[in-house]
Amino acid sequence: MSASGDVVDRAGTGPTAGTAGPAAPAQGPVLEVEGLTISLRTARGLRRAVDGISFSIDRAEILGIAGESGSGKTLTALSVLGLLPGGARTGGSVRFQGRELLTLNRRQLREVRGKQVALVSQDPSTALHPLLRVEVQMTEHVRAHLGFTHDQARARAVEMLEAVRIPDPEAALAAHPHQFSGGMRQRIAIAMALACEPALILADEPTTALDVTVQAGILRLLDRLRRERGVSVMIITHDLGVLSSVADRICVLYGGRMAEYGRTGDVLGAPRHPYTQGLMRSLPGASEEGAPMVPIQGSPPSLDDMPAGCAFHPRCEHARERCRTVVPSLRTLPGGRGLACDVDPFGQADEGVAGMERP
Amino acid sequence: MSPAGLGRFLARRLGIGAVLVVGITLVAFVLTHIVPADPATANLGQRALGDPAIVKAFNHEYGLDKPVVDQYFIYLWKLLHGNFGISEQSHRPVATDLGQYVPATIELALFAIVISVVVGVGLGVLAAVRRGRPVDSVLRVVSLLGVSMPTFWVALFAFYLFFYKLGWLPSGGRLSPGLQPPKEITGLYTVDALLHGQWSLFVNALQHLILPGIVLGIFTVGTVLRFTRASVLEVINNDYVRAARAKGLPEWTVITRHVMRPALLSIATVAGIAFGGLLSGTVLVEKIYSWPGIGQYAYNSAVNLDLPAIMGVSMVVAVIYILINLAVDVLYSVLDPRIELR
Ligand SMILES: Nc1ncnc2c1ncn2[C@@H]1O[C@H](COP(=O)(O)OP(=O)(O)OP(=O)(O)O)[C@@H](O)[C@H]1O
Ligand code: SF4
Ligand SMILES: [Mg+2]
Numbered sequence: 001m002s003a004s005g006d007v008v009d010r011a012g013t014g015p016t017a018g019t020a021g022p023a024a025p026a027q028g029p030v031l032e033v034e035g036l037t038i039s040l041r042t043a044r045g046l047r048r049a050v051d052g053i054s055f056s057i058d059r060a061e062i063l064g065i066a067g068e069s070g071s072g073k074t075l076t077a078l079s080v081l082g083l084l085p086g087g088a089r090t091g092g093s094v095r096f097q098g099r100e101l102l103t104l105n106r107r108q109l110r111e112v113r114g115k116q117v118a119l120v121s122q123d124p125s126t127a128l129h130p131l132l133r134v135e136v137q138m139t140e141h142v143r144a145h146l147g148f149t150h151d152q153a154r155a156r157a158v159e160m161l162e163a164v165r166i167p168d169p170e171a172a173l174a175a176h177p178h179q180f181s182g183g184m185r186q187r188i189a190i191a192m193a194l195a196c197e198p199a200l201i202l203a204d205e206p207t208t209a210l211d212v213t214v215q216a217g218i219l220r221l222l223d224r225l226r227r228e229r230g231v232s233v234m235i236i237t238h239d240l241g242v243l244s245s246v247a248d249r250i251c252v253l254y255g256g257r258m259a260e261y262g263r264t265g266d267v268l269g270a271p272r273h274p275y276t277q278g279l280m281r282s283l284p285g286a287s288e289e290g291a292p293m294v295p296i297q298g299s300p301p302s303l304d305d306m307p308a309g310c311a312f313h314p315r316c317e318h319a320r321e322r323c324r325t326v327v328p329s330l331r332t333l334p335g336g337r338g339l340a341c342d343v344d345p346f347g348q349a350d351e352g353v354a355g356m357e358r359p
Numbered sequence: 360m361s362p363a364g365l366g367r368f369l370a371r372r373l374g375i376g377a378v379l380v381v382g383i384t385l386v387a388f389v390l391t392h393i394v395p396a397d398p399a400t401a402n403l404g405q406r407a408l409g410d411p412a413i414v415k416a417f418n419h420e421y422g423l424d425k426p427v428v429d430q431y432f433i434y435l436w437k438l439l440h441g442n443f444g445i446s447e448q449s450h451r452p453v454a455t456d457l458g459q460y461v462p463a464t465i466e467l468a469l470f471a472i473v474i475s476v477v478v479g480v481g482l483g484v485l486a487a488v489r490r491g492r493p494v495d496s497v498l499r500v501v502s503l504l505g506v507s508m509p510t511f512w513v514a515l516f517a518f519y520l521f522f523y524k525l526g527w528l529p530s531g532g533r534l535s536p537g538l539q540p541p542k543e544i545t546g547l548y549t550v551d552a553l554l555h556g557q558w559s560l561f562v563n564a565l566q567h568l569i570l571p572g573i574v575l576g577i578f579t580v581g582t583v584l585r586f587t588r589a590s591v592l593e594v595i596n597n598d599y600v601r602a603a604r605a606k607g608l609p610e611w612t613v614i615t616r617h618v619m620r621p622a623l624l625s626i627a628t629v630a631g632i633a634f635g636g637l638l639s640g641t642v643l644v645e646k647i648y649s650w651p652g653i654g655q656y657a658y659n660s661a662v663n664l665d666l667p668a669i670m671g672v673s674m675v676v677a678v679i680y681i682l683i684n685l686a687v688d689v690l691y692s693v694l695d696p697r698i699e700l701r
Contacts, residue, residue: 113607126598141606176696
C-alpha cells in the first residue's frame with residue numbers, strides 16, 4: 001500500500017475512517033492524558049507551557065499531535081516518560097494502561113522508559129549515539145529491561161532490524177550510525193524503540209529531518225508496525241500533511257492548549273478552529289480547490305508573552321472583543337470531536353451545542 | 360580503523376617525528392652556540408684557564424675549534440650512533456646519564472598524570488552532574504586553587520606538612536637510604552619491584568612518589584576538572600543522551616557509556632597538553648624533592664653550560680612530546696570511529 005493511497009483512504013471517507021482499524025480488543029486506552037499542565041522554570045519565574053491537554057490513544061492507534069513550534073508538543077510527550085526539564089511542575093493525569101505516570105519515582109519511571117513506552121526523536125543523526133556501534137545501542141536496553149543474554153538480545157535486534165526492513169541486519173549491527181543514510185538511521189532508531197516490544201511509541205517529528213521521499217517510507221513503516229504488532233503510536237509534527245496519511249485521530253495544539261481534536265477525516269476534512277484552518281491553508285496544495293498556500297500571519301507566542309484570552313487572537317481573522325480576555329473552553333462536539341473556539345466561525349448552527357448528536 | 364591503516368599512519372607519523380627531531384637538534388645546536396658564554400670558562404678551573412695549551416686541548420677535544428656547521432654534522436653523525444657525547448659535569452657519556460635519569464622522571468610524570476587525570480575526570484563529571492549545586496561550587500574553588508597556586512608554594516607547603524610536621528611521607532629521593540633499587544627491567548622502581556614480587560620495596564618506592572607526584576599533578580587536576588565539567592555539560596544536553604535516558608538505562612550507564620565516551624575525546628587532548636606542561640614542572644619538583652630525574656639533570660646542565668647534556672635532554676623531551684601527540688591521535692581514532700587517521 002502506498003502512502004498516497006492512505007491519504008484517500010483516511011482523509012477522504014469522513015467520519016467512518018477511524019473505525020476501520022484492526023480488531024482492537026475491548027480494553028481501555030493505552031494512554032489517557034487528562035487535563036495535563038506543565039509549568040517550566042524560566043528566567044522570569046514559573047511559566048505554564050502546557051495547559052489543560054486531554055487525549056487518549058487506543059491500542060494500535062496512531063494519534064497525531066500537531067502545532068507550530070513552541071506549542072508544547074514535545075513537552076507533552078516527554079511528560080509521559082518523566083523526562084521534562086529540571087524544575088518542571090506537572091498537573092492533571094497521564095495514565096498508561098490505567099497506571100498513573102506523573103507520580104512515579106525514578107526507579108519506576110526507568111521501568112516504563114524504553115520497555116513500555118519508547119521514544120523516537122526528530123533527528124536520527126543526533127539521536128543515535130555517534131560513537132557506539134548499532135549493536136550496543138540496540139541491545140543495551142533489551143538486556144537491562146528483559147534480562148536477555150547477549151545472544152538473545154542480539155537475536156532480538158536482528159529481528160527488529162528485519163521488521164523495519166534494514167537490508168543486512170548482521171552487517172548493520174557491526175556498523176556505526178554515521179555509515180547509514182538519514183532514512184536508514186531513522187529505521188534503526190525505530191527498530192531500537194521496538195526492541196523491548198513497547199505498547200506505545202512516541203515519535204517526535206520522526207520525518208522532519210528527512211527527504212520527502214524517505215518521509216513517506218517511514219510513515220508507511222509506522223502504519224505497518226501498528227497493524228502487524230498492535231503498537232500504538234503518537235506522531236508529533238508541525239505538518240498536518242504528514243498526519244493525513246496515517247493518523248487515526250488528530251490533536252491540534254496552540255500555545256500549550258488544545259485548539260481542536262477529533263478523527264483525522266473530520267478535522268482535516270472540515271476544520272472548525274481558525275488555527276486548524278490556517279494550518280490547512282498553509283499546506284502546499286492541500287485545499288480542495290488547489291488554492292495557493294497562505295501562511296498564517298505572525299508567529300506563535302513564546303512562553304514569556306502568552307496573550308491573554310484566546311492565545312491565537314493576535315493572529316486570528318475572526319477574533320472578537322471577548323477573544324482578548326476570555327480563554328475559550330474546550331467544547332465537545334458530536335463524533336467525539338473537541339473545539340476550543342467560542343466564535344466557531346466555520347461551525348453549523350445546529351451542531352454548535354455540546355453533547356448534541358448528529359441528526 | 361584497519362590494522363594496516365593504523366600501521367601506515369604510525370609509519371608516516373614516526374617519519375614526520377624523525378624530521379622534527381632533526382629540526383630540534385638544529386635549533387638546540389644553534390641556541391647553545393649563540394649563548395655568549397665560553398664552555399671552556401665554565402668548565403675549566405682558574406689555573407687551567409690561564410694555560411692556553413690546556414684551553415686549546417679542551418676546545419679541540421670537544422670539537423669547539425672547528426667551523427660551526429662541521430660541529431653540527433659531527434654531532435648529528437654521533438647521534439645516529441647513539442652517541443650523545445660526554446657530559447662535561449659527570450664526565451660520563453650523556454647517553455648513560457639519560458638512561459639513569461629518564462626512567463625516574465617517566466615514573467614520576469606517569470604517576471602524576473594518571474592520578475591527576477583520574478581525579479580530575481572524576482571530580483569534573485561530579486561537578487557537571489551536580490551542576491549548580493553546592494558540590495559544583497566547592498569543586499569550582501578546588502579547580503581554581505589547583506590552577507592558580509604556584510607549584511613551588513604547594514611543594515614547600517606539602518613538604519613542611521607531610522614530612523616535617525606529620526612525618527607521614529619521606530622528604531625526597533626515590534627510595535629510603537640503604538635500600539637497593541630493584542633489578543632493572545623498565546627502570547620504574549614501582550613497576551620493577553612489583554615484577555620481582557618485592558612488596559616492601561614497592562611500598563617504599565610508592566611512598567616516595569606520592570608527595571612529588573601530587574605536587575606535580577595538582578595543576579593538571581584543576582585543568583582536567585574544569586575541562587571535563589565543560590565537555591560533559593556540552594555532551595549531556597545532546598539528543599542521544601536524552602535517547603539513552605528514554606531507553607530506561609540506569610543513570611550510571613548513561614553517564615559512563617553515553618556521556619563519557621564523547622567527552623573523553625576532548626579530555627584526551629587536554630590531558631596530552633597537560634602532560635607536556637607537567638614535564639616542564641619536573642624541573643622544580645625534582646629539585647625540591649631531590650628526585651634524580653632529567654628535570655634536575657636539565658637544570659644542572661643548563662647552569663653549567665653542559666652542551667652535550669643540554670642537547671641530549673632536548674632530544675629526549677622532543678621525542679616524548681612527539682610520542683604523546685601520537686598517542687593522543689591514536690586514542691582519538693580508537694574512541695571515535697568517524698575519524699580516519701591520515
Ligand atoms: N528546557 C526548557 N526550558 C525553558 N523553556 C522550555 C524548555 N523546553 C521547552 N520550553 C518552552 O516550552 C514551550 C513548549 O516547548 P515544546 O518543546 O514542547 O514545543 P514544541 O511544540 O515541541 O515545538 P517544536 O516544534 O519547536 O519542537 C516553548 O515555548 C519552549 O520554548
Ligand atoms: S476564540 Fe476568537 S481568537 Fe480564538 S480562534 Fe476563536 S475566533 Fe479566533
Ligand atoms: Mg518539539
